[in-house]
Amino acid sequence: MPELPEVETVMRGLAAVLEGRRITAASISRPDLRWPFPPGLAARLSGARVLGFRRRGKYMLMRLEGGESVLIHLGMSGRMVARRVDEAPRPRMAPQGAASDARGHDNPPDAHEHMVIETEEGWRIGFCDPRRFGCVDLVPTGREEEHRLLAGMGPEPLGPDFTAAALSAALAGRLTPIKAALLDQKVVAGLGNIYVCEALYRARISPRRLAASVAGARAARLVPEVKAVLAESIAAGGSSLRDYVRADGEIGAFQERFDVYDREGQPCPRCPGAPACSGIARLVQSGRSTFYCPRTQR
């Protein structure tokens, strides 16, 4: 489930292969993902040189020569798989080893590969998205922020605009739990379920706390923890859960460092042996799992 660090990692992988290169071929294998592909996408990609990449929240923007940028969202299951054109597809990477491959029921490696582009240097990039929650669109370069999916998005959490004061202002008056508010991309761009849980844990803030009450000292605690957990994850190459794989096919390592996410019942790293701490708890908020330490998060 790509969140900001995973998108950043994928984007860096793509940039290494595509930046400054010319796209020699592009193809689309179905009419839509979450929404229809823009008309003529394959034709507009073919022959264009890739000038650069940037990221906005969980969106990647690939700038093409000719004044257009490609907007890409990986959704929940999106992967970018890069390989040489003349290379056989590599088997899908199984998180627990190759055991499941032997049963023969697995999809072929290229299943759900909905968009493919190739470069003059012989690279072939496939966008796989089994659940098809991702999307691809075209937007005029320089006007990306006006795109309906980017307009109104909150500050970049790693940027200078994401401050305690800005967060407090965004949360003022909001009666929803802080957990839900941080998932709102209009409050801050790029956080998902995993990093919200991790940041709240680090900041010792209860996920159930009223968003509006996260101001002052609490906001001042939370903002640096959000930045830290994201920066650490990017440095580790993102986290890799289930079907998410980096552009280069290697899996990220950050999931080994989760303090709370998906660790229900395990000891809280912050209170080892504390009799009052019953370990990491799980609760469901707006239909999603939240993991936290009931003793130290208030």
Next chain:
DNA sequence: CTCGACTCCTGCTGGC
């Protein structure tokens, strides 16, 4: 305006 429920989709997991 704000918030929560619902929806999309497929692969993986766990319980029987």
Next chain:
DNA sequence: TGCCAGCAGGAGTCGA
């Protein structure tokens, strides 16, 4: 050992 229900969740949409 195999089957299948249930869960996973980003984010737009809609109804209260």
